[in-house]
Amino acid sequence: MIKRIMVPLDGSLLAEQALPLACTLASAFEAELLLTSAVHSSDQYGHYAGEENAGDLEEAGRLASEQYLSAREQQLAAEGFRVRIRTAPGRPPIVISSLCDLEGVDLVVMTTHGRSGVSRWTMGSVADKVLRTTDTPLILIHPTAHGTPPSSINRVVVALDGSELAEAALPLAQRMAKSLNAKVHLVRAVVPSSLVFGAEYLPGTLPILEDMETEAKEYLTTTAAKLRSKGLTVSAVVRTGIPAEAILAEATEAGDMVVMSTHGRSGVDRWFLGSVADAVVRHGDIPVLVVRSWVPLDKPQYEEATPLIVASIPPVIPVPAIHEHEEVVAAGKPRPAARTSRPEARGRQLR
Numbered sequence: 001m002i003k004r005i006m007v008p009l010d011g012s013l014l015a016e017q018a019l020p021l022a023c024t025l026a027s028a029f030e031a032e033l034l035l036t037s038a039v040h041s042s043d044q045y046g047h048y049a050g051e052e053n054a055g056d057l058e059e060a061g062r063l064a065s066e067q068y069l070s071a072r073e074q075q076l077a078a079e080g081f082r083v084r085i086r087t088a089p090g091r092p093p094i095v096i097s098s099l100c101d102l103e104g105v106d107l108v109v110m111t112t113h114g115r116s117g118v119s120r121w122t123m124g125s126v127a128d129k130v131l132r133t134t135d136t137p138l139i140l141i142h143p144t145a146h147g148t149p150p151s152s153i154n155r156v157v158v159a160l161d162g163s164e165l166a167e168a169a170l171p172l173a174q175r176m177a178k179s180l181n182a183k184v185h186l187v188r189a190v191v192p193s194s195l196v197f198g199a200e201y202l203p204g205t206l207p208i209l210e211d212m213e214t215e216a217k218e219y220l221t222t223t224a225a226k227l228r229s230k231g232l233t234v235s236a237v238v239r240t241g242i243p244a245e246a247i248l249a250e251a252t253e254a255g256d257m258v259v260m261s262t263h264g265r266s267g268v269d270r271w272f273l274g275s276v277a278d279a280v281v282r283h284g285d286i287p288v289l290v291v292r293s294w295v296p297l298d299k300p301q302y303e304e305a306t307p308l309i310v311a312s313i314p315p316v317i318p319v320p321a322i323h324e325h326e327e328v329v330a331a332g333k334p335r336p337a338a339r340t341s342r343p344e345a346r347g348r349q350l351r
Contacts, residue, residue, distance in 0.1 A: 001029070001106070002025070002029040002031050002107050003031050003032065003106055004032045004104060004106050005022050005026055005033055005106065005108075005109060006096070006103070006105040006108045007019060007110065008092065008130075009035055010037060010038075015111050015113075015143075017111050018109045018111045018143075019149070020151035021141065021151055021287060023076065023079075024153070026081055031107075032083070033076060033083045034083075034085075034099075034103055035072055035073060035083060035084070035085045036085070036087065036088075036095070036096065038087070038088060038090055039065050039088065039089045040089065065087045069085035070085060093129035094133070096108065096126075096130050096134070100136040106136070106137070108130065109138075109139045110138070110139070110141070111141045112140050112142050112281060113143050127140055128278075131262065131292065137290070137291050139288070140287065140288050142282075142286075142287075150287055152180075153182050154183065155183045155185055155255050155257075156176055156177050156183070156255065156257050157247065157255035157257070158170065158173045158184060158258075158260070159188075159243070159259070159276070160219075161189070162188065162215075162216065162219050165261055165293045166261045167261075168261045168263075169259050169261045169289075172259065172289065173259040176257075178232065183232075184227055184233065184235075185235050185236070185254050186220050186224055186236040187239060188219065188246075189238075189241060189242065189243040189245075190209065190213050190238060190239070191243070192209055220236035223236070235254075244275075247276070248279075256286055256287075257287045257288070258284065258288045259289045260277055260280065260291070261290075261292070262290055262293065277290050
């Protein structure tokens with residue numbers, strides 16, 4: 001049950017675009033809203049303002065944040081919501097993650113951009129670090145400068161790959177759908193050899209691809225039946241292609257929110273933020289609910305490889321890391337981009 005929903009705010013209109021959906025969820029679950037803000041600590045101020053002024057600057061920042069949050073609190077309380085505010089000194093990812101534990105937060109709703117636009121609250125920065133450091137489910141909203149913030153969810157797209165790790169997102173997706181009276185749409189991607197190896201045809205792979213599609217359909221049929229038995233309206237589809245593109249296509253055509261796990265068939269090296277979930281958030285326009293799952297300690301972390309070419313294709317084509325700023329070395333020259341050991345993606349690219 002979702003009893004407390006955190007909404008991290010930084011005083012910007014971009015960050016506030018998380019409020020409409022958070023309020024919808026608070027109404028559906030009869031949950032409390034916890035509005036939070038991170039304040040620069042005296043240690044952070046001391047680096048550029050001097051230690052003698054750091055304490056005063058921290059106190060001024062705290063008062064300004066509390067005044068801003070209090071205004072939002074009064075506004076939402078007047079609309080009938082149960083609201084509290086909380087500020088804490090420190091860097092936003094650390095503050096958000098710590099308050100999730102201290103306050104017993106069940107869900108975080110936040111935007112991927114904040115006060116300074118793309119250069120600050122972007123994936124790879126605050127939202128990315130929050131997901132890496134907290135076990136609390138996280139709804140990420142891609143804000144727009146002139147768009148209408150999402151406020152209702154009528155259809156939930158759940159991304160699966162056949163693994164227990166990916167299925168970790170199902171219980172929360174089920175609760176969301178029931179509380180919001182929303183439909184559930186399951187999607188699973190099958191990756192053909194041509195997208196990985198750049199070939200139209202590899203001997204013997206077509207029958208294997210057909211078997212994979214059949215297995216995927218049977219899996220979704222079974223999963224959908226289980227959800228229908230719990231009173232949900234469920235549909236399902238198998239798409240051939242890159243997982244992130246398949247999820248985005250279904251979300252664009254038939255969804256108001258994507259629900260997915262950060263880990264999947266191959267464990268932490270595959271469905272980790274920076275791969276499928278990262279790509280869906282970066283390139284999609286609808287909210288993404290990310291549920292962090294873990295590899296069970298009593299099971300192998302990685303599945304044993306199979307000699308079949310198509311069956312051993314990784315389910316994710318990694319998305320290249322995006323660096324917001326190049327570091328500068330002492331000599332004044334840009335630091336060369338770090339080399340990565342991951343294979344480069346072949347085939348279609350997300351646009």
